[in-house]
Amino acid sequence: MARFKNKYFFLLIIAAIVVALYFLGVYGNGKEAFIPDIENKDTSYMNDVYSGRRDSMVQEQLVARGIKNEVVLKSMRSVKRHLFVPERYRQYAYDDGALPIGLDQTISQPYIVAYMTEAVNPTKGMKVLEIGTGSGYQAAVLAEIVKEVYTIEYFDDLANNAKALLDSLGYKNIKVKAGDGFFGWEEFAPYDAIIVTAAPEDVPKPLIDQLKEGGRMIIPLGQAGTIQSLVILQKKDGKVEKQTAMQVKFVPFLRK
Numbered sequence: 001m002a003r004f005k006n007k008y009f010f011l012l013i014i015a016a017i018v019v020a021l022y023f024l025g026v027y028g029n030g031k032e033a034f035i036p037d038i039e040n041k042d043t044s045y046m047n048d049v050y051s052g053r054r055d056s057m058v059q060e061q062l063v064a065r066g067i068k069n070e071v072v073l074k075s076m077r078s079v080k081r082h083l084f085v086p087e088r089y090r091q092y093a094y095d096d097g098a099l100p101i102g103l104d105q106t107i108s109q110p111y112i113v114a115y116m117t118e119a120v121n122p123t124k125g126m127k128v129l130e131i132g133t134g135s136g137y138q139a140a141v142l143a144e145i146v147k148e149v150y151t152i153e154y155f156d157d158l159a160n161n162a163k164a165l166l167d168s169l170g171y172k173n174i175k176v177k178a179g180d181g182f183f184g185w186e187e188f189a190p191y192d193a194i195i196v197t198a199a200p201e202d203v204p205k206p207l208i209d210q211l212k213e214g215g216r217m218i219i220p221l222g223q224a225g226t227i228q229s230l231v232i233l234q235k236k237d238g239k240v241e242k243q244t245a246m247q248v249k250f251v252p253f254l255r256k
């Protein structure tokens, strides 16, 4: 009898653990529990709805706020932001804000993506470095315009997800790697432009070194959890000119 009871008790514990893990997986949004579920599910049946929302996003959030560069607007009209957010947030993909992508990270607000892209004055022949791949959305927006995009992500899981998604979307001109973006990506330097999408307190020196003469970098600077400054740097005659564009709030720049 005792053995019989023990067996059922044991099974009950196992069942409880399975249920707990299930709910953690479905509803968990904590640091470890939620690995981004970017499945790139077929959403083609909703293409019309999303393409309409994307046009409105461009008109109401970007053009209305002063984004003028036609190549940037064209790219923002074509990259399907809904594929870069976890499925549960897909319906909010074209809203005016950042969205969680797991591991306490976010995909930036569309306006900020457009603003940062416009700020580096992207053109066809350029080679651009991005620090903070996240979902891969900013990299895709850049890749529609420039020749080559190199992007570094701190978290392996996010880097792998972004790489898989960008590959499945057919981007041949984006290289993703996992690592600490503080050191830039020496192998392919120098870059015509650098976009940093997480906020350090100071500009990492290797990034300045890897920027071409005449090149531009856009980077949020400031302490985590405070209002930060979005700064545009330009390298001229070996010196760096700085100009603050606006106040922003980015996730912190992490160090290994």
Ligand code: SAH
Binding pocket: 105, 106, 107, 108, 131, 132, 133, 134, 135, 136, 137, 138, 139, 152, 153, 154, 155, 158, 179, 180, 181, 182, 197, 198, 251, 252, 253, 254, 255
């Ligand atoms: N550009 C992204 C936004 C991601 S948020 C997008 O379009 O979705 C910023 C990202 O920077 C996060 O994914 C975070 O993990 C990453 N990050 C933070 N510190 C980093 C570092 N030192 N090197 C590389 N990536 C970093």
